[in-house]
Structure formats: C-alpha cells, structure tokens
Amino acid sequence: MEFDLQQTIALLSRTPSALNALLRDLPQAWTLGNEGGKTWSAFDIVGHLIHGERTDWMARARIILQYDESRPFDPFDRLVQERESQGKSLTELLDEFASLRSQNVDALRAMNLQPKDFDRHGRHPALGVVTLSQLLATWAVHDMTHLHQLSRVMAYQYREAVGPWSTYLGVLHCQGHGS
Amino acid sequence: MEFDLQQTIALLSRTPSALNALLRDLPQAWTLGNEGGKTWSAFDIVGHLIHGERTDWMARARIILQYDESRPFDPFDRLVQERESQGKSLTELLDEFASLRSQNVDALRAMNLQPKDFDRHGRHPALGVVTLSQLLATWAVHDMTHLHQLSRVMAYQYREAVGPWSTYLGVLHCQGHGS
Numbered sequence: 556m557e558f559d560l561q562q563t564i565a566l567l568s569r570t571p572s573a574l575n576a577l578l579r580d581l582p583q584a585w586t587l588g589n590e591g592g593k594t595w596s597a598f599d600i601v602g603h604l605i606h607g608e609r610t611d612w613m614a615r616a617r618i619i620l621q622y623d624e625s626r627p628f629d630p631f632d633r634l635v636q637e638r639e640s641q642g643k644s645l646t647e648l649l650d651e652f653a654s655l656r657s658q659n660v661d662a663l664r665a666m667n668l669q670p671k672d673f674d675r676h677g678r679h680p681a682l683g684v685v686t687l688s689q690l691l692a693t694w695a696v697h698d699m700t701h702l703h704q705l706s707r708v709m710a711y712q713y714r715e716a717v718g719p720w721s722t723y724l725g726v727l728h729c730q731g732h733g734s
Numbered sequence: 735m736e737f738d739l740q741q742t743i744a745l746l747s748r749t750p751s752a753l754n755a756l757l758r759d760l761p762q763a764w765t766l767g768n769e770g771g772k773t774w775s776a777f778d779i780v781g782h783l784i785h786g787e788r789t790d791w792m793a794r795a796r797i798i799l800q801y802d803e804s805r806p807f808d809p810f811d812r813l814v815q816e817r818e819s820q821g822k823s824l825t826e827l828l829d830e831f832a833s834l835r836s837q838n839v840d841a842l843r844a845m846n847l848q849p850k851d852f853d854r855h856g857r858h859p860a861l862g863v864v865t866l867s868q869l870l871a872t873w874a875v876h877d878m879t880h881l882h883q884l885s886r887v888m889a890y891q892y893r894e895a896v897g898p899w900s901t902y903l904g905v906l907h908c909q910g911h912g913s
Contacts, residue, residue, distance in 0.1 A: 566760065570756070581744055581748060634758055665767035676843050696892050703885040704904070713735070718871075719870045720872040720875075724872065726911065
C-alpha cells in the first residue's frame with residue numbers, strides 16, 4: 556500500500572501498548588535473556604525504541620521541514636541506549652516508551668502535514684536523498700522489525716525445551732536479518 | 735532456560751492481550767494485507783491461533799496424560815481455520831482467541847501437573863516420541879513464531895513506502911522460515 560499518514564499513526568500508536576501487554580511483569584527469564592554474546596534482550600530492544608523516540612524520528616522530520624536536503628540528519632547511535640537504560644526496570648522503560656511515543660505522535664499530528672509535504676526531501680548521512688513519507692513509513696516498519704526481533708529472542712530461550720518440535724517452529728530458524 | 739510451567743503460563747496468558755493491543759481497530763490495510771498469493775494476513779494468523787486452542791495443545795496434553803505413547807496425536811490441520819473464520823470480524827476473532835486461551839490456561843492449571851509429569855511421553859504422528867514439557871514449551875514458542883510472522887506480514891505492506899531505508903529494516907528481508 557502507499558504511504559498514508561493516518562494508517563501510519565494508527566500503527567505507531569499501538570506499539571507501546573502491545574509491548575506493554577506482552578512484557579510487563581513477565582518473568583525475567585523471558586525479558587533479560589538474549590541470543591548470546593552482545594545480542595539484545597527484550598529489555599535492550601525497548602531501550603532502543605526509547606532512544607529512537609528521543610533522537611531519531613521526529614528530530615529528522617523537523618530537519619526535513621526546516622532545512623530540506625541542505626542539512627543531513629544526525630547519525631543515529633544504535634548503542635547509546637545501553638547507558639540510558641542502566642539502572643532502570645523494564646516497567647519503567649515500558650512507561651517511558653509509551654509516554655515518548657504518545658508525545659511524538661501528538662507532535663506529528665500537530666504538524667498538520669499535507670500531501671505535498673510527504674515528498675519533501677531530506678538527506679540521510681548514508682542513504683542519500685529520502686522523503687518525509689519514507690521517514691514516517693520507516694518509523695512504523697522499524698517497530699515491526701523490532702517486534703520481529705523480540706519474538707525471535709524470546710523464542711530462543713526455549714530453543715531446547717521444545718525438543719523435536721524445533722523443526723516446525725520457523726522463529727527458531729531465523730538468523731536475524733541485520734536487524 | 736529449562737522448561738518451567740509458571741513461566742510458560744506467564745507467556746501464554748499474555749499473547750491474546752498483546753495481539754489485541756496491536757490489532758484491534760487497526761485499519762484493514764494492515765490486518766487484511768498478506769504477502770501475496772495464498773500467504774496469511776494478520777486476520778488469518780489469529781484464526782490459526784484460535785484453531786490451535788480448539789484442537790491442538792490441550793487436546794494433546796490430555797492424550798499424553800490418558801494414553802501416554804499408545805495413542806498418537808490427531809494430525810493438526812493448518813488450513814481448517816479458513817472455514818472457521820469465515821464471516822467473522824477481526825474483533826470477534828481477537829475476543830474468541832482471548833476467551834479460548836483463558837479457558838485453556840485455567841484447564842492447564844487445574845491439571846495440577848507435578849515435575850514428574852513433564853517427562854511423560856506422547857507420540858507425534860510425524861515427529862515420534864515427545865514429552866509433555868516439550869508440548870507445553872512448543873505451545874508458547876508457537877505464539878512467538880506467529881508474532882514473528884505477523885510483524886513480517888505487516889511490515890510487508892510498507893515494503894515500498896520506506897524507500898531506501900529497506901536496506902536497514904531486517905524484517906523486510908525475512909523470507910519466512912517455513913512458519
């Protein structure tokens with residue numbers, strides 16, 4: 556489907572409550588387990604989503620509306636959330652994500668964007684010229700990419716417990732996709 | 735981690751509300767779109783989860799407790815939910831899934847299973863001998879495999895709208911894993 560602002564907002568608005576319903580008060584064996592080494596747990600993924608709300612999506616939308624292609628976006632540091640999440644509980648992170656997302660969606664609505672705005676250009680430091688609609692669509696798909704990762708990380712905790720059923724459980728055969 | 739009944743129940747109990755938070759009243763472009771051909775939409779996935787609640791997980795647990803290996807499980811028909819979902823709205827399916835899952839988790843608790851029960855054997859028509867704990871772990875991971883699929887199917891609807899960002903969005907490069 557083509558980009559649609561209302562449909563994008565509908566999805567963006569639901570992600571925090573979906574994660575909250577899945578993760579709040581879930582035993583830590585599910586939420587702190589990762590896929591080994593420096594891979595991310597559910598806790599880390601929520602921290603990453605928070606960092607995006609703070610520094611990425613709306614900040615870049617504002618750069619496009621103010622500077623067009625003349626000012627490239629600031630690069631997004633995918634690792635900084637480790638510091639920001641330190642000492643917090645998952646419950647705190649879930650609340651923080653819900654609050655920031657709600658503020659950002661309100662700010663997006665307040666921009667009162669018109670169809671002609673969606674083609675405005677920005678400059679991504681690595682990808683080159685992108686449009687405002689591509690940025691907003693990516694915001695929503697970024698939620699899905701991390702829900703995809705989250706379901707894989709949680710399934711991984713039971714990769715041995717399922718025994719021979721492993722063959723049938725596609726999520727246990729996902730090697731990630733650079734997400 | 736090793737199989738743990740309470741941790742399994744904790745995850746099983748949360749899936750219906752997570753799907754409800756994500757999907758209820760979401761525009762149909764997200765919930766009825768599939769990945770082309772006869773692939774499944776979000777609507778189809780919820781129908782499949784309902785069918786599992788009706789005919790698979792607890793039915794198989796009861797067969798293990800009553801017959802051990804002497805009676806193989808009935809094969810699970812992955813396609814029958816198409817008929818069962820016909821004419822229903824996604825809202826109805828979400829309510830039905832929540833209600834059936836809640837009944838099944840109550841029934842599982844009422845079995846008052848003890849650690850020695852988890853090693854009891856059943857016979858899967860294709861996989862051979864399996865244990866009760868493997869069945870229950872698979873029930874939980876099966877939720878995750880379909881959350882994995884759901885996030886991929888929804889992301890697919892915006893595969894073109896994201897433009898050059900597609901490179902960075904792992905979920906758009908998932909080819910499924912036989913799930």
